[in-house]
Amino acid sequence: MPKKPQPPIDRKPGHAAELGGSQEAPAPTGGILACFAHPDDETFGSGGTLARCAGEGMRVDLACATRGEVGEISNPALATKETLAQVREQELRCACRELGVHGLHLLGYRDSGMAGTPENGHPQALCNASASEVVGQLVALIRTLRPVVVLTFDPHGGYGHPDHVAIHHFATEAFRAAADPNRFPDHAGIHQATRLYYSAIPRERIRQMMEYAAAAGTPFDLGSIPLEEMGIPEGAITTEVTLSSYAEIKRRAMQCHRTQMGPVSPFDSLPPEALQEFLGREFFIRAYPPLEPGPTREEWLFP
Numbered sequence: 001m002p003k004k005p006q007p008p009i010d011r012k013p014g015h016a017a018e019l020g021g022s023q024e025a026p027a028p029t030g031g032i033l034a035c036f037a038h039p040d041d042e043t044f045g046s047g048g049t050l051a052r053c054a055g056e057g058m059r060v061d062l063a064c065a066t067r068g069e070v071g072e073i074s075n076p077a078l079a080t081k082e083t084l085a086q087v088r089e090q091e092l093r094c095a096c097r098e099l100g101v102h103g104l105h106l107l108g109y110r111d112s113g114m115a116g117t118p119e120n121g122h123p124q125a126l127c128n129a130s131a132s133e134v135v136g137q138l139v140a141l142i143r144t145l146r147p148v149v150v151l152t153f154d155p156h157g158g159y160g161h162p163d164h165v166a167i168h169h170f171a172t173e174a175f176r177a178a179a180d181p182n183r184f185p186d187h188a189g190i191h192q193a194t195r196l197y198y199s200a201i202p203r204e205r206i207r208q209m210m211e212y213a214a215a216a217g218t219p220f221d222l223g224s225i226p227l228e229e230m231g232i233p234e235g236a237i238t239t240e241v242t243l244s245s246y247a248e249i250k251r252r253a254m255q256c257h258r259t260q261m262g263p264v265s266p267f268d269s270l271p272p273e274a275l276q277e278f279l280g281r282e283f284f285i286r287a288y289p290p291l292e293p294g295p296t297r298e299e300w301l302f303p
């Protein structure tokens, strides 16, 4: 049985070097640090894996670059444009509690919005942030937390969102820089994390899920993004994690992100076999040390 999730540690936005204490959280070493852009990124692609890590006694930390300030609002009763960041931060904290995340580290940038929107020009937008500042924050976290695994988006960021692509580059750079004594000498304790993974959703599974949801009368809306631009080809996957009982935890964490779900989630009423089919596995690309995709996939992120 998974362990009861612990409440995430509170941290102030923009300060990533210090970690608050929690009596029951495992020591800040040897776990996983997930680096994502917005509240909900942690749950949809890899929430089950984070929950499984926590359930198996590993320390789980999440660095979230923005509070999703310009995301959609599924129901106007939940938030306004003005309150969305605050509401989404609470949704993220709810998801972290469900998943068992021990440390939540808000990096303090602003959601850049989709490419080509006016939000791209905001001075605090992640896409306008100084690379060395963001990488420096992540290096400080890696050197403090000393994770075995660092996790972020695939190079395409799932569907090309500029913030997803940006955090992919920043986290990949921080993974390397944290081990280099010549980089960021102000942050003590160089650390070479053992593995770097990219979360990845096979495009074919998105198609199957859409077909299933449409047949069940709760169709998915991909917005303006064509299916061909979602996810990655099945053949690029190196690692497939089975979640079993953690699929249910992932479903609960998804429900926390109410502003991002339609009024009726296709996952709310999934029969157990469909829950396992669509939420019971998560997929990754192992970037370091590199692993060639092949017919037999690696089954877990930790050595």
Ligand SMILES: [Zn+2]
Pocket: 037, 038, 040, 041, 161, 164
């Ligand atoms: Zn996102």
